[in-house]
Amino acid sequence: MDDLNEKAARRRKISHAVEIAILVVLFICFIFPFILVIINVFKTKADITTNPLSLIGEHGFTLDNFPEAMRKMNFWRSFANSAIITIFSTIFTILLASMTAFVIVRNKWKACGALFGLMIASMVIPFQVLMVPLVSLYGGVLDILNHRATLIFMHVGFSLSMATFMFHGAIFTNVPIALEEAATIDGCTRWQTYWKIVFPLLKPTIATVAIIDAMAFWNDYLLPSLVLAKKELYTIPIATQVFYGTYSTDIGLVMAALLLAMLPILILYMFLQRYIVEGVTSGAVK
Amino acid sequence: MDTNSMSYKCKQFLMFAGVTTAVFAAVVIVPFIYGLYLTFTSWDGISTQKPFVGFANYAATFADGAYWQALGRTMIYSVIAVILVNVVAFILAFLVTSGVKGQNFFRAGFFVPNLIGGIVLGYIWKFVFNRAFVALGESLSIGALSTSWLATTNGAMLCLIIVSVWQYAGYMMLIYVAGFMSVSADVLEAARIDGCTNMQSIIHISVPLMVSSFVQCLFLTITRCFMVYDVNLSLTKGEPFNSSVMAAMHVYNQAFTYKNYGTGQAEALILFVVCAVVGVLQVYIGKKAEVSA
Numbered sequence: 001m002d003d004l005n006e007k008a009a010r011r012r013k014i015s016h017a018v019e020i021a022i023l024v025v026l027f028i029c030f031i032f033p034f035i036l037v038i039i040n041v042f043k044t045k046a047d048i049t050t051n052p053l054s055l056i057g058e059h060g061f062t063l064d065n066f067p068e069a070m071r072k073m074n075f076w077r078s079f080a081n082s083a084i085i086t087i088f089s090t091i092f093t094i095l096l097a098s099m100t101a102f103v104i105v106r107n108k109w110k111a112c113g114a115l116f117g118l119m120i121a122s123m124v125i126p127f128q129v130l131m132v133p134l135v136s137l138y139g140g141v142l143d144i145l146n147h148r149a150t151l152i153f154m155h156v157g158f159s160l161s162m163a164t165f166m167f168h169g170a171i172f173t174n175v176p177i178a179l180e181e182a183a184t185i186d187g188c189t190r191w192q193t194y195w196k197i198v199f200p201l202l203k204p205t206i207a208t209v210a211i212i213d214a215m216a217f218w219n220d221y222l223l224p225s226l227v228l229a230k231k232e233l234y235t236i237p238i239a240t241q242v243f244y245g246t247y248s249t250d251i252g253l254v255m256a257a258l259l260l261a262m263l264p265i266l267i268l269y270m271f272l273q274r275y276i277v278e279g280v281t282s283g284a285v286k
Numbered sequence: 287m288d289t290n291s292m293s294y295k296c297k298q299f300l301m302f303a304g305v306t307t308a309v310f311a312a313v314v315i316v317p318f319i320y321g322l323y324l325t326f327t328s329w330d331g332i333s334t335q336k337p338f339v340g341f342a343n344y345a346a347t348f349a350d351g352a353y354w355q356a357l358g359r360t361m362i363y364s365v366i367a368v369i370l371v372n373v374v375a376f377i378l379a380f381l382v383t384s385g386v387k388g389q390n391f392f393r394a395g396f397f398v399p400n401l402i403g404g405i406v407l408g409y410i411w412k413f414v415f416n417r418a419f420v421a422l423g424e425s426l427s428i429g430a431l432s433t434s435w436l437a438t439t440n441g442a443m444l445c446l447i448i449v450s451v452w453q454y455a456g457y458m459m460l461i462y463v464a465g466f467m468s469v470s471a472d473v474l475e476a477a478r479i480d481g482c483t484n485m486q487s488i489i490h491i492s493v494p495l496m497v498s499s500f501v502q503c504l505f506l507t508i509t510r511c512f513m514v515y516d517v518n519l520s521l522t523k524g525e526p527f528n529s530s531v532m533a534a535m536h537v538y539n540q541a542f543t544y545k546n547y548g549t550g551q552a553e554a555l556i557l558f559v560v561c562a563v564v565g566v567l568q569v570y571i572g573k574k575a576e577v578s579a
Contacts, residue, residue: 015484016386023381027395030452033410034398036418052417053425096306103302111299115307122314124565126513128534129558130314132541132551133321136329157313160306190298219403221516226542237405241520244409251417254409261406269401273394280400281460 034262041065041255048251069256072247077232078239079264085148085224085235086217089155093163093213094206096156101167102194106180116168119161127158127222135226151227155217163209166283170205171198211272211279218265236261325552330545343552352528353553356536357560363443363532364511367450371507372500374455379462380488393463396456404453404516411449412436412521442522442530449517454510458503465499466492494577501572505565512561533557 039055040048044064047057070076104112134154139145175198183193221237228234234242240261247253269276325343327336347353378396382389399407416434423431435441469492477487493500515534518524524531524539531539537557541550 016384019381019384020386023386023392026378026381027392030396030456031398033414033452036414037410040413048417052413052421096309100303100306103299107295107298109295109299111295112303115303115310118315119310122310122318124562125314125318126509126558126561128513128515128537128554129321129551130317131538132547132554133317133324134313135542136324136547137317137320140334153309154313157309160310161314164306191301194302215401219401221403221405221519222538237403237516240409241405244520251413254413258406258409258413262402265401266398269394269398274390276401277394277397277460280397280457281464 037255037259037262040252041259043252045250045252048255065252065256066260069243069253069260072253073239073243073257073260074231074234075239075260078234078236081148081228081233082218082235082237085151085155086214089152089159089217090210090214092152092156093159094209097160097163097209098167098171098199098202098206099194100160101164101171102198104164105168105171106177116164119164123161123165131222131226138227145227146230146233148228148233151224154223154227155220158223159213159216163213166209167202167205170202174205175201207275208279208283211276212283215265215276236264321551321555324548325555327548329547339548343548346546346549347552347556350540350549350553352531353533353536353540356531356533357557359443359531360512360514360533363446363450363514364508367447367454367511368504368507370447370451371454371458372503374451375458375503376462378455378459379466382459383463383466393460396459398456399453400457405520407449407453408517408520411445411452415445436522437526439526439529442526446514446518446521446530446532449521450511450514453517454507458507461499461503461506462496465496469495497572497576501569501576504568504572508565508568509561512557512564 036052040052042061042063042065043057044059044062047054047059050058100115104116135145138150138154144150179197179201180193183197184190188196219237220235221241224235225238225241228238240257243257244254247257324336326338326340328339328342329336382392382396386392415436419431420434422428423433435445473491473495474487477491482490513534514532515538518530518532518535522530524535533553534557537550537554540553541547544550
């Protein structure tokens with residue numbers, strides 16, 4: 001009996017070691033492209049061209065790629081644009097979607113049903129179907145493209161359906177109606193009840209929606225590229241794309257630009273990793 | 287206060303959902319309907335007039351060989367990418383739930399590609415395929431690597447598939463991880479006592495109980511692959527010789543590069559219908575296969 005247990009234990013140990021080995025190999029494959037960027041960003045253009053795989057170039061370690069890439073892609077300006085657009089879009093999405101979900105969950109009115117139904121149905125519409133009419137309406141008819149506010153408005157419009165759906169689920173299952181009734185008896189209006197009782201209870205869902213939407217807004221390329229055609233309004237993805245188009249042969253600068261484009265979100269990920277992984281999972285599973 | 291009166295209801299609805307309704311309508315509903323109208327016009331993007339042309343755009347779409355080629359190419363790409371993404375994601379999920387040390391670290395690492403936008407990912411991989419792989423091929427004298435894969439027709443497709451698998455596997459892994467966690471330990475314990483090997487309990491216990499995870503991952507990957515644009519733009523830009531133009535890129539070019547807005551919109555609508563049918567069919571079939579313990 002002891003012998004059998006020992007055998008089983010040994011077998012478990014071996015399979016364990018195999019699993020770890022496979023994981024490590026896969027892990028290296030996954031981060032290999034990032035490692036390549038990091039080792040090449042500190043090399044001169046000539047060194048990258050002669051050997052992109054060497055750890056340190058013949059001309060040694062250099063930081064020169066960064067300031068030049070930052071200047072040429074107008075990094076801080078794009079960063080500020082991306083940040084403003086992401087932050088405001090996310091805040092508006094959360095406020096509007098949670099309020100809407102509240103009125104939809106708590107009332108059986110026709111308008112609520114109709115709005116919610118339309119929102120759910122609209123979630124299958126891909127952006128490609130809307131891009132031409134959007135440009136035609138907002139560019140041709142209203143002529144309000146090339147404003148950050150327009151992009152924020154559109155971001156919010158596109159993300160409201162999904163966010164309302166998620167808040168709907170959260171209010172339906174996690175906010176006890178007895179609490180709201182108690183607040184009403186104590187003299188709260190619906191508006192006060194919402195802000196004092198319901199909204200604070202939605203914190204976990206707010207975090208999830210904030211993470212999913214902020215990442216989507218930050219990384220979005222197609223919509224911003226259609227709305228923002230002026231250089232001073234470029235977001236980071238647009239700036240990266242335009243930069244690559246102009247300086248693709250200056251590979252050292254390209255490496256620096258790519259690393260700079262990734263860095264803000266990677267730094268954030270280091271600190272908020274657990275929340276991001278949890279948020280994305282719970283957002284997807286809903 | 288009469289909470290049943292029409293004016294109370296209107297006020298409440300407008301107070302909580304008024305802005306949402308307006309924004310949602312302005313960004314999604316109105317453009318969608320307006321887009322349907324645009325398919326019957328020949329707008330060039332500049333003039334204020336949008337001449338009505340009936341079904342000419344749909345006729346042009348059916349005659350647009352490049353569009354159907356792009357659509358067919360997108361389907362081939364999607365089928366291969368969707369299968370590979372899910373196979374890799376499932377294996378990753380299995381490995382990071384098997385109780386190895388540092389599994390949270392691995393989960394976090396595999397997820398990293400999802401944090402970064404498609405444009406940046408495409409350029410990174412362009413460097414990998416064009417420079418790093420070629421350098422590796424030269425130094426180890428491996429013939430298959432000595433020229434860039436991006437330079438050949440099939441190679442460019444292969445590159446797109448590799449990048450997509452790399453990009454989405456980590457995300458789908460998280461969903462499969464949630465699926466693995468939801469399979470109760472009791473059931474697995476019972477299977478083990480009945481003499482199931484690890485492999486058998488995965489195939490006969492975990493997989494059937496995780497059908498909803500599969501449905502979800504398949505839906506997400508199918509819709510994303512069908513609409514691939516960012517990576518397509520930055521990695522291959524449709525080259526060589528337009529052989530890697532996917533449907534979404536073709537639609538974009540048709541509308542914004544060649545200024546055939548009406549035809550572009552008609553092609554976008556057809557793409558949407560195809561994608562929606564495939565997606566819904568998949569969910570419908572998947573739901574039927576769901577079981578509970």
